[in-house]
Amino acid sequence: xxxxxxxxxxxxxxxxxxxxxxxxxxxxxxxxxxxxxxxxxxxxxxxxxxxxxxxxxxxxxxxxxxxxxxxxxxxxxxxxxxxxxxxxxxxxxxxxxxxxxxxxxxxxxxxxxxxxxxxxxxxxxxxxxxxxxxxxxxxxxxxxxxxxxxxxxx
Amino acid sequence: xxxxxxxxxxxxxxxxxxxxxxxxxxxxxxxxxxxxxxxxxxxxxxxxxxxxxxxxxxxxxxxxxxxxxxxxxxxxxxxxxxxxxxxxxxxxxxxxxxxxxxxxxxxxxxxxxxxxxxxxxxxxxxxxxxxxxxxxxxxxxxxxxxxxxxxxxx
Amino acid sequence: xxxxxxxxxxxxxxxxxxxxxxxxxxxxxxxxxxxxxxxxxxxxxxxxxxxxxxxxxxxxxxxxxxxxxxxxxxxxxxxxxxxxxxxxxxxxxxxxxxxxxxxxxxxxxxxxxxxxxxxxxxxxxxxxxxxxxxxxxxxxxxxxxxxxxxxxxx
Amino acid sequence: xxxxxxxxxxxxxxxxxxxxxxxxxxxxxxxxxxxxxxxxxxxxxxxxxxxxxxxxxxxxxxxxxxxxxxxxxxxxxxxxxxxxxxxxxxxxxxxxxxxxxxxxxxxxxxxxxxxxxxxxxxxxxxxxxxxxxxxxxxxxxxxxxxxxxxxxxx
Numbered sequence: 001x002x003x004x005x006x007x008x009x010x011x012x013x014x015x016x017x018x019x020x021x022x023x024x025x026x027x028x029x030x031x032x033x034x035x036x037x038x039x040x041x042x043x044x045x046x047x048x049x050x051x052x053x054x055x056x057x058x059x060x061x062x063x064x065x066x067x068x069x070x071x072x073x074x075x076x077x078x079x080x081x082x083x084x085x086x087x088x089x090x091x092x093x094x095x096x097x098x099x100x101x102x103x104x105x106x107x108x109x110x111x112x113x114x115x116x117x118x119x120x121x122x123x124x125x126x127x128x129x130x131x132x133x134x135x136x137x138x139x140x141x142x143x144x145x146x147x148x149x150x151x152x153x154x
Numbered sequence: 155x156x157x158x159x160x161x162x163x164x165x166x167x168x169x170x171x172x173x174x175x176x177x178x179x180x181x182x183x184x185x186x187x188x189x190x191x192x193x194x195x196x197x198x199x200x201x202x203x204x205x206x207x208x209x210x211x212x213x214x215x216x217x218x219x220x221x222x223x224x225x226x227x228x229x230x231x232x233x234x235x236x237x238x239x240x241x242x243x244x245x246x247x248x249x250x251x252x253x254x255x256x257x258x259x260x261x262x263x264x265x266x267x268x269x270x271x272x273x274x275x276x277x278x279x280x281x282x283x284x285x286x287x288x289x290x291x292x293x294x295x296x297x298x299x300x301x302x303x304x305x306x307x308x
Numbered sequence: 309x310x311x312x313x314x315x316x317x318x319x320x321x322x323x324x325x326x327x328x329x330x331x332x333x334x335x336x337x338x339x340x341x342x343x344x345x346x347x348x349x350x351x352x353x354x355x356x357x358x359x360x361x362x363x364x365x366x367x368x369x370x371x372x373x374x375x376x377x378x379x380x381x382x383x384x385x386x387x388x389x390x391x392x393x394x395x396x397x398x399x400x401x402x403x404x405x406x407x408x409x410x411x412x413x414x415x416x417x418x419x420x421x422x423x424x425x426x427x428x429x430x431x432x433x434x435x436x437x438x439x440x441x442x443x444x445x446x447x448x449x450x451x452x453x454x455x456x457x458x459x460x461x462x
Numbered sequence: 463x464x465x466x467x468x469x470x471x472x473x474x475x476x477x478x479x480x481x482x483x484x485x486x487x488x489x490x491x492x493x494x495x496x497x498x499x500x501x502x503x504x505x506x507x508x509x510x511x512x513x514x515x516x517x518x519x520x521x522x523x524x525x526x527x528x529x530x531x532x533x534x535x536x537x538x539x540x541x542x543x544x545x546x547x548x549x550x551x552x553x554x555x556x557x558x559x560x561x562x563x564x565x566x567x568x569x570x571x572x573x574x575x576x577x578x579x580x581x582x583x584x585x586x587x588x589x590x591x592x593x594x595x596x597x598x599x600x601x602x603x604x605x606x607x608x609x610x611x612x613x614x615x616x
Binding site: 016017019020021022023024026028073074 | 170171173174175176177178180182227228
Binding site: 176216217218225273 | 483484485486489490493494497515518520522523524525526527528529530532533581582584
């Protein structure tokens with residue numbers, strides 16, 4: 001991965017509130033864990049929580065795709081690995097994998113697209129100008145999008 | 155109960171997301187069910203969600219006391235019965251009981267005190283003036299409070 | 309839609325716990341609402357919660373795709389419309405749309421694939437034999453799947 | 463505090479999913495943070511999550527008392543400090559305080575009583591025999607309980 005690709009790694013110990021009567025982690029609980037990873041990834045890319053609370057400009061989730069491959073259970077220590085996956089003109093994609101600490105097997109994969117929005121009006125904003133340079137290796141050019149958009153790539 | 159005591163009854167079917175690996179409803183899930191009942195009780199008392207979103211005046215929870223007597227489990231239909239329990243000058247108490255539909259046994263009892271707050275500053279407001287009359291039978295007089303406050307009554 | 313396609317409609321009033329500081333419903337909260345609709349859809353198709361708690365055979369979510377088109381906010385009454393979308397040999401797809409009560413605009417679309425699993429071992433089971441007939445109009449034939457699988461269709 | 467009193471300190475950064483439209487942390491979110499602290503405190507006292515998943519013997523919450531003194535908001539780093547508060551014959555009490563990192567002001571106080579239960583039957587068990595010695599300074603003697611039970615102490 002190019003060294004200028006923003007990445008993140010967070011860790012979560014599976015608690016009772018993460019599990020359900022099936023004996024494994026509930027499918028929605030992973031999305032809370034992924035939100036924590038995504039928020040820290042966004043902070044690395046310049047979106048600090050404290051500033052967002054002031055400016056009310058938030059990166060909001062536009063689409064989530066999540067695949068549940070293998071279950072985790074109570075007391076597992078999970079590693080959530082995230083990265084900026086691609087950038088378009090008004091939205092960007094982030095990708096996540098969840099594994100047990102010290103294991104190779106991928107339990108969960110997830111991709112999310114986000115847009116910058118001015119709340120509470122919900123007005124969409126352009127992505128920061130310097131991203132074109134900064135993340136040029138992740139930039140999806142317009143004509144390419146028609147051929148292979150992120151939604152169809154997975 | 156005097157007929158002018160605000161009451162509420164809501165119903166919830168226990169879903170997977172309500173349960174945990176122990177095979178029963180997770181202790182926090184009841185508080186979400188109780189919030190739904192409390193919000194509808196508050197609506198009956200004049201606090202409509204849509205108006206609150208405008209005025210940003212919210213009844214906020216100041217204290218919760220909840221007793222877990224018997225567990226509920228997946229697929230149970232629960233009845234949450236709530237009522238205005240008592241009124242003080244700047245806060246009021248609501249009380250809830252949770253039962254399985256059609257059964258007498260109380261699974262959960264809960265009391266919560268609330269105060270009116272102007273958000274986002276968090277400024278506490280006086281309760282509506284007409285409550286003194288309207289809920290006079292629930293009004294805790296000041297000198298009584300010293301002797302037997304709601305916290306010590308349970 | 310053919311009359312033998314299982315469908316469901318549920319309703320949810322947006323509570324405080326559904327919202328976040330952005331002033332709208334949090335992206336994860338919709339998935340809880342959709343789980344309630346999905347659970348009732350599954351009950352219509354023969355998977356009763358109470359029986360599942362006994363047999364420990366559950367339809368588990370294998371993949372979720374959700375698009376956030378327009379936001380809902382506090383006090384909105386949301387209608388979640390769901391249907392069985394397609395059936396494969398070992399999994400099936402359900403689809404959901406979320407609208408405000410009485411409005412046409414679709415706020416959220418969501419598709420989920422599910423598989424039958426024997427918990428807690430997590431052993432996948434075949435779908436009920438009679439589904440081949442019962443939902444023949446929704447059955448994706450094997451050779452078609454190679455050309456246009458549900459994942460690539462959206 | 464005597465050095466043999468089990469204590470814990472955990473840290474949580476306030477995420478979007480912790481907040482609500484009022485602009486502050488939702489009252490239920492603190493209980494999830496406190497559960498994480500409580501689970502780690504319990505682990506220090508011998509109740510490991512992984513063993514519990516095997517034995518199905520869990521410390522379950524019997525009562526929660528929580529006071530919301532001051533609000534926290536998005537991006538705050540919260541420190542949850544917990545300790546074993548007192549021990550009775552069949553249940554024990556834990557106490558928690560929540561502060562912003564580096565600040566003295568207590569935002570939240572919480573007390574919870576727990577009992578050991580064999581799931582899924584829900585059969586209550588005696589507390590470990592060695593607790594009488596180990597936590598003798600926290601042991602509430604029976605005749606004292608009549609005078610000043612933990613419920614009435616707060």
